Amino acid sequence: MSGHESAVAHLRSEGYRMTPQRLSVLDIVAGRPGHIGADEVWNLAKEQHPYVDLATIYRTLQLLKRLGVVTEVVIGNKLHFELANHHDRHNHMVCSECDSVQTLSPAYLAEFSQRLQQEFGFTPDLDNITIGGLCSICQPQG
Amino acid sequence: MSGHESAVAHLRSEGYRMTPQRLSVLDIVAGRPGHIGADEVWNLAKEQHPYVDLATIYRTLQLLKRLGVVTEVVIGNKLHFELANHHDRHNHMVCSECDSVQTLSPAYLAEFSQRLQQEFGFTPDLDNITIGGLCSICQPQG
DNA sequence: ACCGTTATTGCATGGATTTGCGATAGTGGA
DNA sequence: TCCACTATCGCAAATCCATGCAATAACGGT
Numbered sequence: 001m002s003g004h005e006s007a008v009a010h011l012r013s014e015g016y017r018m019t020p021q022r023l024s025v026l027d028i029v030a031g032r033p034g035h036i037g038a039d040e041v042w043n044l045a046k047e048q049h050p051y052v053d054l055a056t057i058y059r060t061l062q063l064l065k066r067l068g069v070v071t072e073v074v075i076g077n078k079l080h081f082e083l084a085n086h087h088d089r090h091n092h093m094v095c096s097e098c099d100s101v102q103t104l105s106p107a108y109l110a111e112f113s114q115r116l117q118q119e120f121g122f123t124p125d126l127d128n129i130t131i132g133g134l135c136s137i138c139q140p141q142g
Numbered sequence: 143m144s145g146h147e148s149a150v151a152h153l154r155s156e157g158y159r160m161t162p163q164r165l166s167v168l169d170i171v172a173g174r175p176g177h178i179g180a181d182e183v184w185n186l187a188k189e190q191h192p193y194v195d196l197a198t199i200y201r202t203l204q205l206l207k208r209l210g211v212v213t214e215v216v217i218g219n220k221l222h223f224e225l226a227n228h229h230d231r232h233n234h235m236v237c238s239e240c241d242s243v244q245t246l247s248p249a250y251l252a253e254f255s256q257r258l259q260q261e262f263g264f265t266p267d268l269d270n271i272t273i274g275g276l277c278s279i280c281q282p283q284g
Numbered sequence: 285a286c287c288g289t290t291a292t293t294g295c296a297t298g299g300a301t302t303t304g305c306g307a308t309a310g311t312g313g314a
Numbered sequence: 315t316c317c318a319c320t321a322t323c324g325c326a327a328a329t330c331c332a333t334g335c336a337a338t339a340a341c342g343g344t
Binding site for chain 4: 157158159161163164193194195197198201219
Binding site for chain 1: 235237238253254257258262263265266267268270271273274276277278281
């Protein structure tokens with residue numbers, strides 16, 4: 001329901017074409033509350049279009065990321081994606097020990113981001129920043 | 143000369159063994175002022191030990207990273223490494239458009255890091271954080 | 285409804301990094 | 315100095331993601 005008709009319009013207005021494969025990927029990511037791995041997107045997409053190739057999934061996800069329709073989360077050595085909800089932006093903290101994920105308000109990064117912009121003219125890709133580290137449970141020795 | 147006898151001792155004290163391959167990797171990374179790609183480490187290492195395998199290079203670099211001896215910089219789709227100089231810590235801003243790299247004082251991340259620690263008990267891996275985004279030259283239209 | 289242009293796909297291939305496993309070689313102790 | 319234990323290595327294969335290319339299919343114009 002909600003989100004992605006606008007995404008379709010966005011694609012069209014930029015000269016991109018709307019294909020069943022892209023619609024599938026969009027539906028799958030939009031239908032998932034949290035983030036989802038590329039391989040999982042592929043498995044679900046195959047239910048609708050048995051011949052979709054994994055490369056198409058990757059290309060579509062990168063395209064949607066470039067357009068700001070989805071955001072990327074690095075978990076372990078894998079990429080996950082989720083629908084970009086502009087009313088509920090958030091970043092992720094991923095534990096390198098147990099791969100657990102916590103969400104983080106972008107407010108925590110706002111000042112940092114502004115300083116990079118002002119002092120270096122560098123625009124960090126805030127939406128797709130994943131913070132790695134150790135969660136409270138996995139801290140060294142007790 | 144300077145740095146890495148202590149690293150050798152550190153390895154030993156943790157029960158790791160000191161092998162010629164590991165020494166090579168350490169020497170190579172230490173002998174390089176800036177960061178160096180895994181493949182480049184491999185090429186240089188082969189000059190000393192023609193049979194070293196690339197997998198050994200990767201395993202060694204990951205080990206040295208875990209021990210805090212080297213830090214990792216994500217540039218494009220490749221991993222680079224540099225000797226962790228505790229007197230000159232810095233992070234990196236990498237442009238996703240042109241792959242240019244700028245260094246950044248960790249002071250910019252200090253407050254952010256402290257808040258994650260205090261409010262979530264999450265310890266970000268500050269030394270290995272790479273900030274992706276667009277450099278001043280690659281900004282859209284302008 | 286048809287056509288032409290060209291964006292997109294599937295397939296095959298390639299690059300970067302990781303992992304499983306049997307063989308090898310550090311290291312501490314006798 | 316020699317041994318035993320086991321961390322580490324080299325090799326091969328696997329994983330994840332990206333890319334080149336010819337065939338296909340969207341979509342705007344007719």
